[in-house]
Amino acid sequence: MNHDRSIAELRIAIEAMEADRIADLLNDLWSRLDVVIDEHGGWIDKHIGDAVMALWGAETAREDDAERPIFPDVRRQRGGVRG
Numbered sequence: 001m002n003h004d005r006s007i008a009e010l011r012i013a014i015e016a017m018e019a020d021r022i023a024d025l026l027n028d029l030w031s032r033l034d035v036v037i038d039e040h041g042g043w044i045d046k047h048i049g050d051a052v053m054a055l056w057g058a059e060t061a062r063e064d065d066a067e068r069p070i071f072p073d074v075r076r077q078r079g080g081v082r083g
Helices: 003-015 019-039 070-077
Strands: 042-048 051-056
Touching: 019 042, 019 051, 019 070
Parallel strands: none
Antiparallel strands: 042 051
């Protein structure tokens, strides 16, 4: 997969969208990602633009807190974050 091309195409598509449509897409993405992060023991601190800040071990420390953040992103990359 050519990631540079994919990102360029995405940028062109987003630039053509209305702000409300972009906000709707981001809100939909966050609602899906937040569930996955929560399923893996993460705590959502905040959403910043097109990023999410999540913490592990903030409420209850676990031995595998250092590995837990990997799983939501792997699931996202494999297309497992769907509506």
